[in-house]
Amino acid sequence: MSTAIRSHSLSLKTHLTLVIVAAALVMSAAMGVRQTFGLFIGPFSFDRGVPVTLIAFAIALHNLVWGFAQPFAGAAADRHGAAPVVAFGAAVFAAGLAIAASASSGWALVLGLGVLVGIGISCTSFGVVLTAVGRVATTEQRSLAMGIASAGGSLGQVLMVPLAQAVRLSAGVSTSLLVLAFVMLIAAPLGILLDRRGARGAAAATSVPAATYDHSPPTSLRDTLAHASRHRGYRLLTLGFFTCGFQLAFIATHLPGYLFLCHMPIGLGATALSLIGLFNMAGSWACGWLGGRFRQQIVLGWLYLIRGATIAAFFLLPKSTVSVVLFAAVMGLTWLGTVPLTSGLVAKVFGTRHLGTLFGVCFLSHQLGSFLGAWLGGFVFDMTGSYSLIWGATALASVFAAALHFPIDDTVVDGTRCMT
Known part of the structure; x- marks a missing residue:
């Protein structure tokens, strides 16, 4: 029996590793x-005459569409597995980029970067991809x-x-967007490795009990959603996630333009966004590790406070290449670490x-914040010629989010947790 247990454990670890790698590649x-x-705001504005607003x-609309589509994408993955959902989403995402590449008007851009990209990313990001990881991992492994x-x-x-920056500078905006569309098409088949049925099949193939999976009594989706809507902690978590979306979308969309206004070196905006992604690798891992050892809502509360202090310091202090790099590094450490903590x-x-x-519904709040962060940044700039008001609001929002997360009750709801 011990040999069978070791063999089964190795099989599950191998499957978990494959799922994690596939999830990382799809989300990459x-x-x-x-x-x-x-990076495309300036070229679309100056070269094609499209207003910044x-x-x-x-860009804001794709966040909103992503949010509204996420519960449906999550439900489809819950029912049919990740493979068809990821393939469909990658194809729609690529189509949206292709339309944007040839857009001659602002409204074609809205259709491509707004509607189609929003639908596509709902099928190729957290609500589908990370939940596939969550199903395969044990309760102890899940956050990490x-x-x-x-x-x-x-x-x-x-x-x-x-x-994207290199291709845009050498071959133009259209070619750059088409290259990105090709990248999405390459990612489409990876959903096969995410399909949770592979793990369940592995569990069924052995007589060893599989404690990894959710063996809770069947509960209807309607009952689960109704219970979640009455759960105070779930409501607080959902409201707090709004702040994350607002902050990240504003910074990702408008940081390059803001640095240009501050007379920073050309290309520093792209460098800053890349550094955010680089440090986010360490930050996401660290937040997952912390979430496995401390109460996740407490980690979230401190993460928002650190992020808010960083935003305030960056806005108030003099700008230099060093300050931009430091800002990007700290923001990267706190960037998407909210996602494994929230879903966990x-x-x-x-x-x-x-x-x-359930995560899709919670994520809708995040995307409502993303829509406002991206759109309101452009609107305020067009109205005032400055980003100052939005920077202040972005920093203060962290205090609001922290106040919501610290009191969350994480007691397990009876009858919905897997029996381990």
Whole structure:
């Protein structure tokens, strides 16, 4: 029996490793491509005559569409597995980039970068990809496994921004966007490795009990959503996630333009976005590790406070290349570490049976914040000629988020947690 147990344990670890690698690669493509959009605001405005407000609206809209589509993408992955959802999303994402590449008007840009990219990224990011990792990992492994997958996914943020910048400078905006579309198509088949049915099949193939998976009594999706809507901790977590989206979308979209206004060296904006992705690799892993050893809501609260202090210091202190690099490094450490902590907390309280849907609903709040962060940055700049008001709001929002997260009750809801 001990040999069978060791063999089964090795099989599960191998499958978990494959899922983590596939998840990292899919998110590297999706999140890396998304991270480049701020680089195209200037060229679309100066070369094609599209108002900054409309470009910012298109980028903001993909966040909003992503948020509304995420619960449906998560539910589809819960029911059918990740493979078809990721393949569909990658194809739609690539189509949106292709339309943007040939867009001759602002509204074509809205359709491509806004609607289609939003639908595509909902199928190729956290709500589908990380939940696949969460289902395969044990309760003890889950936070760290999600953190590792998120960290690996940050590799795309490091690589895609300089790639898009280099191709744009040498061959133009259209070619750069088409190259990014090709990257998304390459990622489409990786969803096969994420399909949770492979892990369940492995568990069923042996007589050794599989404590890794969710063996809770079947609960309808409607009942689970109703219970979650009445759970105070879930409501606080959902409200707090709004701040994360607001901050990240504003910085990712408008940091290059802000640095240009501050007379910083050309290309420093792209460098800063790449550094955010680089340090996010360490930050996501660290947040996943911390979430496995401390209460996840406490880690989230401190993360928001650190992020808010960093934003305030960057805005108030004199600008230099060193200050930009330091800002990008600290922001990267706190960038997407919220995601494994938030999804891990949802899984801890409600189990993994409907994790894709529950996290998707929570993520909708994040994306409402993302929409406002990206769009409001452009709107305020057009109205005032400055980003000062938005920088102040972005810093103060961290205090609001921390106040929401610290009191969250993480007691496991009876009957929804896997029995380990």
